Amino acid sequence: MPEKKIRVLIAKPGLDGHDRGAKVIARALRDAGMEVIYTGLRQTPEMIASAAVQEDVDVIGLSILSGAHNTICPQLMKLLGEKGMSDVTVLVGGIIPEADIPALKQSGIAEIFLPGTSTQDIVDFIHKRVVH
Amino acid sequence: MSDASKDTTQTVAPSESQSKGRQPSAQELAWERNTLQPTLEKSPERQSEFTTISGHPIRRLYTKTDLTGRDSARDLGFPGEPPYTRGIHSTMHRGRLWTMRQFAGFGTAEDTNQRFRYLLSQGQTGLSTAFDLPTLMGYDSDHALSEGEVGKCGVAISSLADMEVLFDQIPLANVTTSMTINSPAAVIWAMYLAVAEKQGANWKKISGTIQNDILKEYIAQKEYIYPPEPSMRLVIDTFEFGVKNTPKFNTISISGYHIREAGSTAIQELAFTLRDGMEYVEWGMRRGLNVDEFAPQLSFFFNAHNDFFEEIAKYRAARRIWHKAMVERYKSQNPRSWALRFHSQTAGCSLTAQQPYNNVVRTAIQALAAVLGGTQSLHTNSLDEAWALPTEFAATIALRTQQIIAHETGVTNTVDPLGGSYFVETLTNEVERGAWDYIHKIDSMGGMVAAIERSYPQREIAEASYRYQMAVDKKEKIIVGVNDYVAEEKPLEILQIDETVAHRQAARLRKLREERSQAEVDRRLNALRTAAKGEENLMSYIFDAVKSYATLGEVCDAMRDVFGTYEEVAIT
Numbered sequence: 001m002p003e004k005k006i007r008v009l010i011a012k013p014g015l016d017g018h019d020r021g022a023k024v025i026a027r028a029l030r031d032a033g034m035e036v037i038y039t040g041l042r043q044t045p046e047m048i049a050s051a052a053v054q055e056d057v058d059v060i061g062l063s064i065l066s067g068a069h070n071t072i073c074p075q076l077m078k079l080l081g082e083k084g085m086s087d088v089t090v091l092v093g094g095i096i097p098e099a100d101i102p103a104l105k106q107s108g109i110a111e112i113f114l115p116g117t118s119t120q121d122i123v124d125f126i127h128k129r130v131v132h
Numbered sequence: 133m134s135d136a137s138k139d140t141t142q143t144v145a146p147s148e149s150q151s152k153g154r155q156p157s158a159q160e161l162a163w164e165r166n167t168l169q170p171t172l173e174k175s176p177e178r179q180s181e182f183t184t185i186s187g188h189p190i191r192r193l194y195t196k197t198d199l200t201g202r203d204s205a206r207d208l209g210f211p212g213e214p215p216y217t218r219g220i221h222s223t224m225h226r227g228r229l230w231t232m233r234q235f236a237g238f239g240t241a242e243d244t245n246q247r248f249r250y251l252l253s254q255g256q257t258g259l260s261t262a263f264d265l266p267t268l269m270g271y272d273s274d275h276a277l278s279e280g281e282v283g284k285c286g287v288a289i290s291s292l293a294d295m296e297v298l299f300d301q302i303p304l305a306n307v308t309t310s311m312t313i314n315s316p317a318a319v320i321w322a323m324y325l326a327v328a329e330k331q332g333a334n335w336k337k338i339s340g341t342i343q344n345d346i347l348k349e350y351i352a353q354k355e356y357i358y359p360p361e362p363s364m365r366l367v368i369d370t371f372e373f374g375v376k377n378t379p380k381f382n383t384i385s386i387s388g389y390h391i392r393e394a395g396s397t398a399i400q401e402l403a404f405t406l407r408d409g410m411e412y413v414e415w416g417m418r419r420g421l422n423v424d425e426f427a428p429q430l431s432f433f434f435n436a437h438n439d440f441f442e443e444i445a446k447y448r449a450a451r452r453i454w455h456k457a458m459v460e461r462y463k464s465q466n467p468r469s470w471a472l473r474f475h476s477q478t479a480g481c482s483l484t485a486q487q488p489y490n491n492v493v494r495t496a497i498q499a500l501a502a503v504l505g506g507t508q509s510l511h512t513n514s515l516d517e518a519w520a521l522p523t524e525f526a527a528t529i530a531l532r533t534q535q536i537i538a539h540e541t542g543v544t545n546t547v548d549p550l551g552g553s554y555f556v557e558t559l560t561n562e563v564e565r566g567a568w569d570y571i572h573k574i575d576s577m578g579g580m581v582a583a584i585e586r587s588y589p590q591r592e593i594a595e596a597s598y599r600y601q602m603a604v605d606k607k608e609k610i611i612v613g614v615n616d617y618v619a620e621e622k623p624l625e626i627l628q629i630d631e632t633v634a635h636r637q638a639a640r641l642r643k644l645r646e647e648r649s650q651a652e653v654d655r656r657l658n659a660l661r662t663a664a665k666g667e668e669n670l671m672s673y674i675f676d677a678v679k680s681y682a683t684l685g686e687v688c689d690a691m692r693d694v695f696g697t698y699e700e701v702a703i704t
Contacts, residue, residue: 010704067285
C-alpha cells in the first residue's frame with residue numbers, strides 16, 4: 001500500500017498580496033511529494049481554520065510579511081483548538097522580528113522560517129515532524 | 133570561492149565566439165587560437181556557463197562583431213533625441229541630478245509627517261508616500277479586516293482629515309509628492325488635491341505622481357479591489373481629469389518594480405511593464421483622448437536589481453521600445469510622449485535578513501546601475517528592510533548613498549558613460565528583443581487585460597521565481613550571507629509599530645463621523661454610486677465625497693456596490 005501523502009495547507013492571511021514566498025513553498029512541497037492546497041490571498045483565521053478541517057491537513061503553512069503575525073497567529077491557534085485541530089503542525093514563514101518569535105512559539109506555532117531559508121530545510125522539518 | 137562554482141568548473145570551454153551565426157573577425161579568431169585556448173587549457177574558467185541573475189546567458193567577450201548590422205544613428209542617436217537610448221535629456225545628470233525620493237510611511241499621519249519633514253531637512257528633494265495595507269485595499273483603519281495591519285506597512289489614511297495631517301506644514305506648491313496607491317488611487321489623489329486646494333496651491337502648477345497602475349496589481353502585487361474593466365475606467369478617469377486640471381501631475385507610474393519583486397526576470401519586468409503602458413494608452417485612446425494629450429503624463433517605475441549590466445541594458449532598452457511603440461503603434465506626434473521617464477527603486481527582494489549591513493553595499497551598486505541607466509528619480513532601500521520598515525538611522529544611510537553617488541563618484545560628469553560598450557550595447561539589443569517577443573505574444577492574446585485573465589504573466593513570473601529559488605537552494609546562484617559566507621550575528625535594532633496606532637486611528641475616525649454632516653456625506657456618496665452606474669468620469673464625484681469627509685472605506689464601498697470585487701484564480 002502506498003504511503004499516505006502528507007497534506008499541507010499553504011495560506012496567505014491578512015491583506016497583503018505578496019504571494020511569491022507562498023507560491024514557491026507550495027510548489028517546493030509539492031515537488032517533495034506532499035499534497036498541497038493553496039488557499040489564495042486574504043484569508044481570515046476563520047477561513048484558514050475551516051479549510052484545515054475540511055481538507056484534513058497535517059500541516060498549515062502561513063506566509064506573513066506584513067507585520068500582522070501577532071494578531072493573526074494567536075487567533076488561528078485558538079480557532080484550531082476549538083475545532084479539535086490542535087495536533088496540526090502550524091508553520092510560519094516570512095518577515096517576523098526575532099523578538100516576536102518566543103511568544104509565537106508559546107502560542108503553539110511549531111516553527112518560524114525567516115527570509116533566506118532553503119526550501120529543503122522546510123521539507124526536512126515537515127518530514128521529521130509529521131510521521132504517518 | 134563557493135563550493136558550487138568549484139563543482140562546475142570545466143577544462144575546455146566551447147568556442148562561444150561562433151554561436152548563433154556570429155562571424156568573428158580574423159583577428160578575433162586569431163586571439164582565440166593563440167591566446168584564449170592556451171589559457172583555457174592551463175586554467176579553466178570557474179563555471180561552464182555564465183548567466184545574469186535572470187538566467188540570461190553572457191558570453192566571455194563582446195566585440196565589434198556583435199554589433200554587425202546595427203546602425204548607431206538609428207539605435208542610439210544622441211541624448212535627448214529619439215530613440216532616447218542614451219537618455220531623455222541632452223545633458224542628463226550634468227544639468228539636473230535625479231530626484232532623491234525616499235519612500236516613507238508608517239504609523240499615523242502624524243508619525244509620517246514627522247519623518248517627511250526630517251527627510252526634507254536632510255536634503256531629500258521629493259516625497260514618496262507608503263500607505264498601510266488597509267489604505268491600499270480601500271478599508272478604513274477601524275474595519276474588521278484592518279485588525280493587526282494599521283500603520284504597519286505604511287501610513288494609515290482613512291479620510292481627508294488624515295491627509296491634512298500628513299502634509300501639515302509641507303507646501304504642496306513646492307514639493308513634488310509621489311503616492312504609492314493603486315486601486316483607491318482616484319480617492320487618495322482627490323484627498324491630496326483637496327489638501328493642495330486648502331493650502332492655496334495652484335493645481336495647474338503642482339507636481340507629483342500617483343502610482344495608479346492597476347494592471348501590475350493583477351499581475352504581481354495583488355492589491356486590487358474591483359474587476360479589471362471598472363478599474364481601468366477609474367485609471368482613464370484620472371488621466372482625463374489630469375489633462376484638464378493638473379497638467380504637471382503624473383497620473384500614473386507604470387510599474388515593473390513589483391513584477392520584479394514577485395520574481396520575474398529583467399526581460400519579463402521590462403516587457404510586462406511596457407505592455408501595461410501600451411494597454412493604458414489604448415484604453416485612453418478608446419475613451420476618445422488624443423494620445424498626445426495624456427501620454428506626456430505617463431511615467432514609469434523600474435526595479436534596480438543586483439545584476440549591474442543587465443539592469444543598465446534594461447533601462448536603455450525601455451526607452452527605445454517606448455519610443456518605437458509611441459511613434460509606430462500610436463502615431464504620436466509629440467516628442468514629450470516619446471521619452472520614457474522613470475523612477476527606480478533598489479531591489480527589496482535582494483536584501484538579506486542575514487548580515488544586514490551588507491545591504492548597504494547591495495543598494496549602492498543597484499543605485500549606481502539606475503543612475504548609469506539614466507533614471508529621473510531614485511529610492512534607495514535601507515539596510516534593515518528585510519526585517520521591518522526602516523529606522524531613521526537606516527533611512528539616512530540610504531539617502532546618503534545617493535548623495536555619495538551624485539557628488540563623489542564622478543559618474544554624473546558625462547551622459548550615458550556606458551554607451552558604445554560592445555557588451556552593454558549587445559545586452560541592450562538582446563533585452564529589447566526578448567521584451568518585444570513577450571509584447572507580441574501578449575498582443576496575440578488580445579492585450580494585457582486578456583493575458584491577465586488567462587494568468588499568463590502571473591504564470592511566467594511564478595516559473596521564473598521558482599527557477600531562481602531552486603538555483604539559490606542548489607548554490608548555483610550565491611547570496612552572500614545566505615547560502616555562502618554564513619556567519620553568526622547580533623540582531624538588529626528595528627522599528628516596531630504597535631497597536632496604539634490602530635487605537636489612535638479608530639478614535640480619530642469616531643470623532644470624524646460625529647463631527648461631519650452625515651446627510652451631506654450620504655448625499656455625495658449616493659451621487660457617486662449613481663454616476664458609477666453610468667459612464668461619466670467619476671473624479672469630480674469622488675472629489676466631492678472626500679471633501680465632505682466621507683472616508684476612504686465609504687467611498688470605495690460605494691464603488692464596490694456598483695463594480696463588485698475581484699478574486700483571482702490562484703495558481704501555484
